Structures are given as C-alpha cells and as structure tokens.
Amino acid sequence: MTIETKPFTDLPGLLGQLEALALSNDQIVFRGHQDAGWKIESTYARFTTIPHQSWDSSIDEMLSHFVGNALTIGTVPFSLNDRRSRLEYGRHHGVPTPVVDYTHSPWVALYFAFSGLQWRHGSKSADAAVYALDLSLLGIAWARLIRAGSEFDQAYREFLMEMPTYFQHGYPASVLKFVPFCATWNARMRNQLGCFIYDTLDYQGSGIGHGDFEGWVSSISEPLSPDGVKKPILTKFLIPHEKAGEVFARLELMNITGTKLLDHEGLAVDVKNSYNFNRKTGFAWNLEMTPPDDTKM
Numbered sequence: 001m002t003i004e005t006k007p008f009t010d011l012p013g014l015l016g017q018l019e020a021l022a023l024s025n026d027q028i029v030f031r032g033h034q035d036a037g038w039k040i041e042s043t044y045a046r047f048t049t050i051p052h053q054s055w056d057s058s059i060d061e062m063l064s065h066f067v068g069n070a071l072t073i074g075t076v077p078f079s080l081n082d083r084r085s086r087l088e089y090g091r092h093h094g095v096p097t098p099v100v101d102y103t104h105s106p107w108v109a110l111y112f113a114f115s116g117l118q119w120r121h122g123s124k125s126a127d128a129a130v131y132a133l134d135l136s137l138l139g140i141a142w143a144r145l146i147r148a149g150s151e152f153d154q155a156y157r158e159f160l161m162e163m164p165t166y167f168q169h170g171y172p173a174s175v176l177k178f179v180p181f182c183a184t185w186n187a188r189m190r191n192q193l194g195c196f197i198y199d200t201l202d203y204q205g206s207g208i209g210h211g212d213f214e215g216w217v218s219s220i221s222e223p224l225s226p227d228g229v230k231k232p233i234l235t236k237f238l239i240p241h242e243k244a245g246e247v248f249a250r251l252e253l254m255n256i257t258g259t260k261l262l263d264h265e266g267l268a269v270d271v272k273n274s275y276n277f278n279r280k281t282g283f284a285w286n287l288e289m290t291p292p293d294d295t296k297m
Contacts, residue, residue, distance in 0.1 A: 002137070002222045002233040003214060007127070011246050014237060018106035018130065021235075027136040027160075029102035029195055032113030036129035036238050040100060040213045042199055047096035051202035054173040059097065063090045077185035083167040085183060091196070092188055098171065098200045099179070100213075104193040106130060110239075110247060111256050118275055119241045127238040133197075135160060135178055137233045141220045142176045145208075166198075173200050192261050245277040252280060 008014040021028055031040065052059070063086040070076050078085035091097040103109050113128040143155035162180050177198040182189040203212050210216040222230045258266025258273065270282065
C-alpha cells in the first residue's frame with residue numbers, strides 16, 4: 001500500500017512536516033484539495049468517462065475552439081500550431097485537459113486546499129487535504145507497469161525528463177508522464193511553482209482495473225526508493241477546515257495570496273478568503289472612503 005494518510009489538528013506541526021518533506025527531496029510535488037474526499041483526476045477525466053485514444057481529436061478540437069475564441073478578444077502568447085502550448089494555456093484557463101496540476105511548493109498547495117473556503121464556528125466538521133507525491137517512486141511504478149528488463153530504465157527516464165516535443169504529433173493515450181516545466185509566457189504557472197502530470201490512463205481497464213489514480217497507487221507493491229527505503233508514493237495530509245483562519249494568516253505573511261498566484265482572477269478570491277482572518281494586505285491610505293450616510297440616501 002503506497003498511500004499514507006496523516007491527520008493533523010496542529011498546524012505548526014503540519015507546516016514543519018511539509019517543509020521538511022519539500023526540502024529533503026526535490027522529487028516531491030504537492031497538490032491541495034478543499035475536500036479531502038475529492039479524487040485526484042484531470043479535468044478531462046471529469047468531463048468525459050470515455051478513455052482517450054491517440055487517434056481521438058476531441059482534445060485538439062476543444063483547445064482549437066478555445067484558442068479561436070481567445071483570438072477574437074486579443075492575442076495568444078504562443079505559436080498557434082504548438083500543441084503543448086495549447087494544452088498548457090487551455091488548462092490554466094479552465095478547458096478540460098488530461099493534465100493534473102501540481103506545485104513544488106507545499107505552501108501553494110495549502111493555499112489551494114483552503115482557497116474559497118469560508119468556515120464558520122458551528123459548521124459541520126470536514127477536512128481539506130494536501131497531497132505529497134513522490135515522483136521518483138511513481139516513475140518506478142509506471143516503468144514496472146509498461147516495461148521489463150533493460151527497457152525499464154528508459155521508461156523511468158522518459159517519465160521524469162523534460163521532452164519539449166512530446167505532444168508534437170498529438171496527445172498520446174494510455175500514458176502517465178511528468179511535465180516539469182512551463183513556458184516563459186505562463187506567468188501564473190511560474191508564480192505557482194507549477195508542474196503537471198499528463199494522465200490518459202484507463203483506470204477501469206487496460207490491465208489496471210482499479211477505478212482511479214489513487215486506487216491504482218494503493219494496489220502497487222511499495223517500491224524501494226533510490227536510497228533503499230520503502231516509502232509511500234503518495235502522502236495525504238488532512239487538515240480540519242476550522243484551521244482556515246490560521247492557514248490564511250500564515251500564507252499572507254509569505255505573500256502567498258490569490259493576487260500573487262492567480263493575477264486578476266485572484267483579486268476577488270482574496271476578498272472572500274479575508275473573511276477567515278484579520279488581513280494585512282489590501283489597505284492603502286488613498287482608498288479610505290467616508291462611511292455610509294443614510295440621512296442622505
């Protein structure tokens with residue numbers, strides 16, 4: 001079993017563990033879910049239950065539709081025939097795509113685990129989740145699934161390495177692939193220390209048959225890490241929603257806010273998140289307004 005779940009009520013203890021994990025291994029990436037019950041899956045997998053096939057043009061068609069409409073209201077920052085750029089641009093603007101976002105920063109993941117949440121005293125108890133994914137161990141599991149013998153090393157390297165032309169001829173099916181870097185023009189993803197996993201595996205069939213990504217990971221015989229120790233591929237940290245105020249107060253001191261991570265779309269998110277804590281941002285001497293005067297209304 002290669003998923004370990006760790007519940008936390010002590011926020012400083014959680015932050016210490018996340019920091020130690022991030023600093024001890026540069027092959028760890030993070031992801032945040034506001035609801036600990038949500039699955040790790042791509043927006044494309046949520047959009048359709050039909051497994052992607054390499055000949056299927058539906059992803060190309062959706063991204064072409066998006067880019068075509070984007071050009072009617074402005075420009076796009078990349079060559080129009082660049083599939084990778086279309087995928088990256090479309091994903092960060094809400095088009096269903098077969099990629100799952102991760103970040104190298106546990107603090108960014110923690111932000112997304114709580115952003116938009118407005119917890120109130122007396123609310124039903126629930127948990128957010130921050131996932132820590134060990135890429136090296138996931139790469140070993142993936143290479144074992146598709147290769148044997150001398151081909152194992154090649155499959156492992158191909159999973160982890162940057163391959164700029166990987167999507168040149170289309171969007172491959174039945175593939176799990178780490179994509180470590182974003183384009184220079186993708187300021188949002190760069191601010192988030194973002195990366196992603198391209199995932200077109202058919203978890204219901206194709207010899208996997210475990211329902212979803214977490215089901216498959218749970219079924220794997222725990223591989224040895226490069227240092228010879230058995231470790232989980234995926235660690236799931238649970239944090240009660242009631243910690244929202246403490247989370248936002250700490251993240252704001254690190255300058256991790258919606259404004260910084262999501263540009264203009266994050267401005268309104270910061271307004272909503274601020275109802276969880278006493279904010280320090282968003283104040284300015286020339287923004288003061290006289291209070292309402294109902295005698296003149």
